[in-house]
Amino acid sequence: MILSYFLVTIILLLFGFQAWSYVNSGDSASTINHKVREGNSCAINKSVSIKDPETKIQYTLAFCKDSCENGLPHTSDANTIMIPESYSKQYLVTTIQHEKIHLLQRRYPELWEIWYTNLWSYRLAEEPPAEMPLALLRRRRFNPDIEYKPFAVWKDRWWSITCYMTDTPRSLTDAKTHWWDAKTGVSGLEPPPGWLEFFGAVAQDEHPHEMSAQMIANKSGNKNRILELTELYTAHFVQKTA
Secondary structure (H helix, E strand, O other), rough: HHHHHHHHHHHHHHHHHHHHHHHHHHHHHHHHHHHHHOOOOOOOEEEEEEOOOOOOOOEEEEOOOOOHHHHEEEEEOOOOEEEEOOOOOOOHHHHHHHHHHHHHHHHHHHHHHHHHHHHOEEEEEOOOOOOOHHHOOOOOOHHHHOOOOOOOEEEOOOOEEEEEOOOOOOOOOEEEEEEEEEEEEEEOOOOOHHHHHHHHOOOOOHHHHHHHHHHHHHHOOHHHHHHHHHHHHHHOOOOOOO
C-alpha cells in the first residue's frame, strides 16, 4: 500500500512539473512575441465593407499602420482582413484571396479540419503534446491566422511549429518551421520523409491553415493537392451564378 501511494505521488509530481513547465514556456513565448511587436501599431486608417463576389461572404478590409504585425497582412477575427496601408498593389488581389481563405477557416473550422484529416492525414490541436521540447515552445511564433488551434501533427507523428531563431528576434520573419518527431523526440528544419513528395514546396508549411490558403489563393504546392482542395473549396463555398 505504501509503495502504491509513493508511485501515485511521483506520477502527480511529474504531471505537475510538466504542466508548470508548459505554462512557463507559454509565458516565455508570450514575452518574446510581445517584445518582437514592440512599437507596432495596428491603428486602422480606413476600412471598407465588401461582399465577396465569389463566396458572397461579407467582410471588412481594414487598412492599418505599416508596422502592424511587422507589415504582414492577416485576419484579426472572422470578419476582418488587416492590410498595411503601403502594401504593394501588385500583390493585393492575391493577398486578399489568401486572407479570405483564413476568414472561412475561422467561420467553418470543423469543415476544414475534416478536409485536413481525410485528404492530408493532418490533425489540429489547441495544446502541444506534453513531450514536446520546451526549447521549441518557448520560441514559438504566434500567428493570428492559426490562433484557434495553432498546433498541427502529420500522420500522428510529426508536429510542425514555427519558432524564432533567437531569443531576441528582430521581426516576425526571423523564424522557421521546425519539425518534431513524437516517435524519436528529434526535431529539425527538414520536413518529414515523404512530406515534400506529397505536398510539394508549399510557401508556408507551418500549419494546414496556411498551406491551404497558399494552395487555393497562391497556387503553391503539389498540383494534385491543389486540385483536390480547390475542388472541395469550390463545391462548398463558391456560389454558382444563375
